[in-house]
Amino acid sequence: MNARGAARVAVIGGGQNCEHDVSLASASAVADALETAGYAVVRLTIERDGGWRHGAGGCPADLADAVHVLRTCDVAVPVLHGPRGEDGALAALCELAGVPYVGSGVLAGALAMDKWATKLVAADLGIATAPGVLLTPSTAPGYRWTRPVVVKPVAAGSSQGVTLVESPGELPQALDGAFALDRRVLVEDVVAGREVDVAVLGRPDGSRTVAPALEIVVDGLFDFATKYGGAADFRIPAELADTERKELEDAAVAMFDALGCAGVARVDFFLTAAGPVLNEVNTMPGFTEQSQVPKMFAAAGVSYADLLDLLVRDVIG
Ligand SMILES: Nc1ncnc2c1ncn2[C@@H]1O[C@H](COP(=O)(O)OP(=O)(O)O)[C@@H](O)[C@H]1O
Numbered sequence: 441m442n443a444r445g446a447a448r449v450a451v452i453g454g455g456q457n458c459e460h461d462v463s464l465a466s467a468s469a470v471a472d473a474l475e476t477a478g479y480a481v482v483r484l485t486i487e488r489d490g491g492w493r494h495g496a497g498g499c500p501a502d503l504a505d506a507v508h509v510l511r512t513c514d515v516a517v518p519v520l521h522g523p524r525g526e527d528g529a530l531a532a533l534c535e536l537a538g539v540p541y542v543g544s545g546v547l548a549g550a551l552a553m554d555k556w557a558t559k560l561v562a563a564d565l566g567i568a569t570a571p572g573v574l575l576t577p578s579t580a581p582g583y584r585w586t587r588p589v590v591v592k593p594v595a596a597g598s599s600q601g602v603t604l605v606e607s608p609g610e611l612p613q614a615l616d617g618a619f620a621l622d623r624r625v626l627v628e629d630v631v632a633g634r635e636v637d638v639a640v641l642g643r644p645d646g647s648r649t650v651a652p653a654l655e656i657v658v659d660g661l662f663d664f665a666t667k668y669g670g671a672a673d674f675r676i677p678a679e680l681a682d683t684e685r686k687e688l689e690d691a692a693v694a695m696f697d698a699l700g701c702a703g704v705a706r707v708d709f710f711l712t713a714a715g716p717v718l719n720e721v722n723t724m725p726g727f728t729e730q731s732q733v734p735k736m737f738a739a740a741g742v743s744y745a746d747l748l749d750l751l752v753r754d755v756i757g
């Protein structure tokens with residue numbers, strides 16, 4: 441607490457991966473909203489090279505300084521997407537530093553970041569995912585293209601390194617792009633279906649709230665340019681039959697619980713003629729006010745500021 445009794449909240453953004461800028465946008469929106477709500481906000485940024493910056497002016501700091509600052513805070517809000525952030529790395533740092541934090545813990549972050557591990561968990565729950573094979577640099581040369589596929593890094597985000605491969609000639613470049621971001625690459629069958637995202641909020645009392653689902657209307661892949669170019673067409677609530685909505689919500693909550701998520705997670709599906717097919721789980725989804733999760737909760741009557749306040753209060757009690 442500071443002198444006026446406001447809780448000190450560390451908002452961490454940036455990160456050492458291809459989603460650095462996306463995270464900065466989320467973190468600055470989160471920090472601004474929490475500051476407006478009366479919290480004493482401490483802004484921490486992880487640079488692309490792993491260095492830290494502290495405060496609105498961005499004073500350079502190292503990891504030891506950052507841990508020291510974190511320890512002066514009542515709670516941390518890690519707003520990092522992607523590897524070395526959303527994958528449990530930042531949760532681990534908070535755990536070791538003894539700082540309570542918003543969102544998923546080490547294991548949930550790591551499992552959800554790994555699209556292959558996510559498939560294995562989903563399969564055990566009877567939740568469909570796109571059939572796929574896992575390639576490494578040594579097995580990739582033996583892969584033979586027989587039909588259109590989606591090539592993607594096992595752990596990345598913002599559609600970076602994700603390519604639809606419709607002819608064998610396009611494969612080498614797609615593999616290069618995915619291997620540039622991860623040592624493991626998934627080659628998945630193309631799923632034909634509507635893209636529907638479901639946000640799950642887990643409260644400390646064990647209750648689960650599912651916000652109205654969001655449909656992303658896209659022509660082709662929901663790629664980086666569409667995600668951040670302002671052209672994304674979000675429909676909230678997604679137009680769903682009751683049975684479809686229930687299947688999606690049940691699958692989203694089952695994944696949230698099986699992975700052991702906390703706080704809020706966005707569970708992304710393709711809704712096909714045969715029912716929901718899980719695409720991925722994001723334990724730290726995009727968090728500007730215009731991002732999917734805040735928009736879904738706004739549709740449920742929970743404002744951006746109230747959603748953040750609730751996430752913080754659920755941790756500091
Ligand atoms: N198997 C698939 N079939 C059809 N489209 C896919 C498939 N996998 C991914 N996509 C498309 O590519 C986009 C990005 O892929 P995704 O796996 O969600 O990566 P990211 O973690 O970067 O968001 C999805 O939103 C979807 O539009």
Ligand SMILES: [Mg+2]
Binds near residue numbers: 598
């Ligand atoms: Mg995605």
